[in-house]
Amino acid sequence: MSTQAPPTSAAGVKLRMQHVSMVFERDGKTTHVLDDINLDVQDGEFICLVGPSGCGKSTLLNVMGGFLSPTSGSVAIDSEAVHGPDPRRILVFQERGVFPWLTVEGNIGFGLSKLSDAERKQRIAHYVQLVRLQGFEHTYPSDLSGGMKQRLQVARALAVNPDILYLDEPFGALDSVTRFIMRGELLRIWQTERRTIIFVTHDIDEAVQLADRVVVLSSRPAKIQDILTIDIAHPRNLSSPRYLELRDQLAQKIGLAFTA
């Protein structure tokens, strides 16, 4: 690998995937899910992974998060190989991510058992505020709306100070209005907390609205088909010509013909 750039230029690289492939064997059937994925994610970057449904976006995210080991290839974070889930990187699920037996406070404090009581309380209070759940500290998730539950999940993830947040279609089960609001909230949180975010979605608008770069995956076995840089500053004007142009480009890349 002499053609590789010297490590100094990789200083800003947070996550590096090299030749990652994934093959599942189930009931004697082999399914090729990921095919030679190579991707560098910069520190503090907001990446969206999009692609046709069932293409392996979630699998890719689970490989990054260490929940699945790739059949071949490697994932490294800060030049350190990933060998399993790690509290420094938290995955946020689409549904059922919050623990129904814990209150809002209990959920946010879930990963904070090593802190002193005072520190934990302070941390919980901070993130309750950040995701705007004040007044619901002692509420159980069954009494929260879908959007509130997802905010709670994001708060629980952020509370342990992760350097990367993986989000697996976190707003997929929400209605479109709530979803729109949640995107704004996530951007606000990302801008104040500056974590690296890798966000799986099948929603083109969501990707163009949120991401620095959108990684377009092909259908199975998923390859990186294209990477689209969204060069619009936040807050993004969703009816600006550039926004619409990028959205159409992305739509075309995914294979939907928006332009009749």
Place this chain on the structure above:
Amino acid sequence: MNWLARLRPLAFIAVLLIAWQVAINRHPDQLLPGPWQTLRGIGDLLQHGLLFKYVVASLFRVTWGFLLAAITAIPLGLAIGWYRRAEMAFNPLVQIFRPISPLAWIPIAILWFGVGDLSAIFLIFVGCFFSLLLTAISAVHNVPDAYIDVGRNFGLSTPQFIYRVLYPAVAPQLIVGLRITLGIAWLVVVAAEMIAVNSGLGFLIVDARNAGNRYDLVVAAMVIIGIIGLLLDTAMRSLENVKSFRWGFPEN
């Protein structure tokens, strides 16, 4: 409105009791004692200090048999459910033992433990064990993967994981299982006491018949068994209202 709704089942019971009494009065041919006779039977038992003694004896056996089954079957079931390989090994055995009525164990219980409390406790244990084992196994299977992944993600040690994720996730299902199983235990104790011991409500039923056809005492014992069963179930049910379990049960 609320107290009216609560009164309704009581009113219905009162109507049935009256109908029962009327029917007995019109055909007094001793097919069944009437409610009044039964009530006097209960009074009789109270007077001789037998009622309290027998109830305590039965509850004592149920408590021990049930608790022993709970503290062995639940951890074992959770472990079997968690390790798929263990389940493949255990499952055929469980499926063979499960359909054997606990009463089929009576001769063996007497052979091993003689006539006495131990036999009855053993029979209740057997009756509860497989029911709880299966409840625990399926409870683990029903835990959503997301909860398990979250536990892994936050870097919990195995004991922490069991205490902070697995146990709370299965608790509501275990409560349902414990409630059903306590009902089984209460069924089994009566049968066990008819054969394996000389006290308790089951013994009372057999003894009342054998010692002079005192059917009023037979029905009195049945009524007491029913009422205690109801109380036990209500007590278990109240666990469903514990806040951290509440999520696992439908509203109301």
